Amino acid sequence: MTFKKLKHKCSCLADRVKNCTRKTVYPGQISPLSDSCRSGRLKICKVTGDRKLCSRMASLGVYPGEEIELLCPENGSQCLLKLQGTTLVLDSKTTRKILVTAA
Amino acid sequence: MKQNIRMALVGNPNAGKTTLFNTLTGARQHVGNYPGITVDYKEGSFTHNGQELTLTDLPGTYSLTAYSVEEVVTRDYLVNEKPQVVINIVDASNLERNLYLTTQFLELGCPLIIALNMIDTARDRGIEIKAEKLSDLLGVPVVPIIARSGKGTDELISQAILQTAQPWQPCDISYGEDLDETIIELIALISENNFLSHTYPSRFTAIKYLEHDDQILQKGQQEDSKTAALLEAKVTRVSDHLLKTLDAYPEAIIADHRYGYIKSILRQGVQTHSFDTDRLYTSDKIDKILTNRLLGPVIMLMILFGLYQFTFAWSELPVSWLGILFGWLSGQVDSLLPDGPVKSMLISGVINGMGGVLGFVPLIMFMFLGIAVLEDSGYLARVAFMMDRVFRIFGLHGSSVMPFIVSGGIAGGCAVPGVMATRTLRSPKERMATLLTVPFMNCGAKMPVIALLIGTFFSENKAMYMFSFTLISWMVALLAAKFLRSTVLKGAATPFVMELPPYRFPTLRGLAIHTWERTWQYIKKAGTVILGISILLWALMTYPGLPAASLADYEQQRQAITSSFTSDPLAESRSAAAEDISEGAQFLRQQILTIDNQQSEQALRNSFAGRIGIALEPVSRLAGFDWRTNIALVGGVAAKEVIISTLGTAYSMGKVEADASDSLGKQLSRDPNWNKVVAVAALIFIMFYAPCFVTVICIAKEAGHWGWALFSVSFNTFFAFLLATVVYQIGTWLG
Secondary structure (H helix, E strand, O other), X not given: OOHHHHHHHHHXXXXXXXXXXXXXXXXXXXXXXXXXXXXXXXXXXXXXXXXXHHHHHHHOOOOOOOEEEEEEXXXXXXXXXXXXXXXXXXXXXXXXXXXXXXX | OOOOEEEEEEEOOOOOHHHHHHHHHOOOOOOOOOOOOXXXXXXXXXXXXXXXXXXXXXXXXXXXXXXXXXXXXXXXXXXXXXXXXXXXXXXXXXXXXXXXXXXXXHHHOOOEEEEEEOHHHHHHOOEEEOHHHHHHHHOOOEEEXXXXXXXXXXXXXXXXXXXOOOOOOOOOOOOOHHHHHHHHHHHHHHHHOOOOOOOOOHHHHHHHXXXXXXXXXXXXXXXXXXXXXXXXXXXXXXXXXXXXXHOOOHHHHHHHHHHHHHHHHHHHHHEEXXXXXXXXXXXXXXXXXXXXXXXXXXXXXXXXXXXXXXXXXXXHHHHHHHHHHHHHHHHHHHHHOOOOHHHHHHHHHHHHHHHHHHOOHHHHHHHHHHHHHHHHHOHHHHHHHHHXXXXXXXXXXXXXXXXXXXXXXXXXXXXXXXXXXXXXXXXHHHHHHHHXXXXXXXXXXXXXXXXXXXXXXXXXXXXXXXXXXXXXHHHHHXXXXXXXXXXXXXXXXXXXXXXXOOOOOOOHHHHXXXXXXXXXXXXXXXXHHHHHHHHHHHHHHHOOOOOHHHHHHHHHHHHHHHHOOOHHXXXXXXXXXXXXXXXXHHHXXXXXXXXXXXXXXXXXXXXXXXXXXXXXXXXXXXXXXXHHHHHHHHHOOOOOHHHHHHHHHHHHHOOOOOOOOOOHHHHXXXXXXXXXXXXXXXXXXXXXXXXXXXXXXXXXXXXXXXXXXXXXXXXXXXXXXXXXXXXXXXXXXXX
């Protein structure tokens, strides 16, 4: 692993720890779903990423304005969320592209 | 009889399509409580009020845009086969998301009827749906049903038959000013050039162009590249405009409007909630514990270990009963028939060969019952969710977990459906890596061999050893996948998205059906394919037999011994029971038995199969395998069950020390060529060497090239032999 990659990984880890230890979730603050470390209700603000992903997410019911319940926050690879009565598993590649805010 | 009506069953994954299909047709298609179990379509026929009907169960999809193989299969079937009516099965407890697919059927224009399934579950969750109102607003019949119990299905089919009179009539949904204008322009161009009109309605093609559907774009290019280019240019123009003004792609706007259309319908009093819609159901509460990042894997390992404990503890007694039964049967045939090839074939080929496989039926049945409980309750899908974390590390995809489990991840599966289940993977490289490594799992056919060797050499803690060998199979498969993904199948990982089904109490009927259908498959295979191969291998192990000179030599030896005794012990040794005879007669009997055994072993060595086994011995000895084991391992390439049946035949034909009534396990434990180290090396080799013949054909078919199938055979065999040699050499060195 190069020094640059190691530095980037450390910085990502530091961001995650900082985010998870934060006591309050500011209303109106928009962040990727992958950064949400606690279970609870969230509102989808935007689905970024390529057009295929947007379309795929929409067919699963993940689209702006929808409220989700985060059952099992991301643990390094995927998270578990409840949406419109169903439970969805999304991996980190996908959750990084879903922007959410506190519901 | 009226003319046959063709119907298609469509809907979201896990909405209950296959359950309804089985209820209507009386079929026993496998229904699993996890999405994506139906990858291909299946047909069934039934009669309703004298009307013959053919029903096609299509794979579950979330949309009609070609994103995965299921969507392509479903859409291609609908547009190419044009069924007379399409039954859209909709989960009533998740109406909004399910209706998203319905809107696309409406746009396609097929004669549609909605089966509102699981209304009981919806009611339990406080959801009330007014089916008549929904029907009025959507313009298609809506029939509430419970597919599991069959409630409402008669009404559904009666209504569906009436719908066959309806022509294909696409429905228009507004997508906002910008897109509507473009759609009109695209439709004009499509109609003018008769572009793809023989397959899709013009509006449907226009929308799919806006949604950037790869398959339609490709088909368009192939049919009329000039019109396709014009359409693509118009779509690009509107896409750029939408990105600039709304920061969204056309498909996002389309999805938004489809949900808007659905919401506008549902808000007109179609759906009411008695409870808080935000509340968490028992299923969600269980998930919070069972999928917890720390507790989840621990509970998962405990559950799987418990399954092995249950299987071995409950099957031990019935397995021994079957062993006694086959031993008795062998004795009966031995005493009833005169010596000759027929008797030899019946005892060595049929009873010892097939009996060895059938003797493990109770063990297989208990294992299948355990798997059925895990699958029907919805826990298997959670296992997939938790294993995804591990799979990522080894370059596999979350969707690879289910093929691994189906292939025998929890010992007892089958690699053939496992290989076929890899169709759900979109990335060709991830799919190929999964396809080549799923045969490493401990399928139901390997189970008897593993159980036999563990029971013989590690009888003190069978469940623990079985569990350990399962973990080893996972570890080796994942390491092999990592090796493939880092070398010949290098490539980027694709996103993993899966819907988890709710936890459900397995029904006794469901468990009985699932357990029985898999156990019956095993019994059927033992009674047909395995029986055939056992007889063939018996023939290979019997012929050409010993040359006349050798036979005369053995006969001479026998006569030399008998002539040295007086007539008394000779007559005594032929008639009396072993415990009642004199010392002299006992010695005589022992001497004759030794010559008989030497003759059978020599005959086996001289047989076609024996010659192959002996030819391989110089190499196989590196891993501790003797020529007899080699015969069984070569036979195992046809089907893994054959290993045990061939060992049974080889030991009953060429027995050296053991008594005829001894079980194969006892004979192996007495054989000086076998010990704990050889057993582990053999287990490792059997677990990982070339997949069975049917799996190899399946790999070639799924990979689209025989090269991959040959790679699988050679790579697996070389890899397994290397591992077995390392285990044997280190084990022997350590003593």
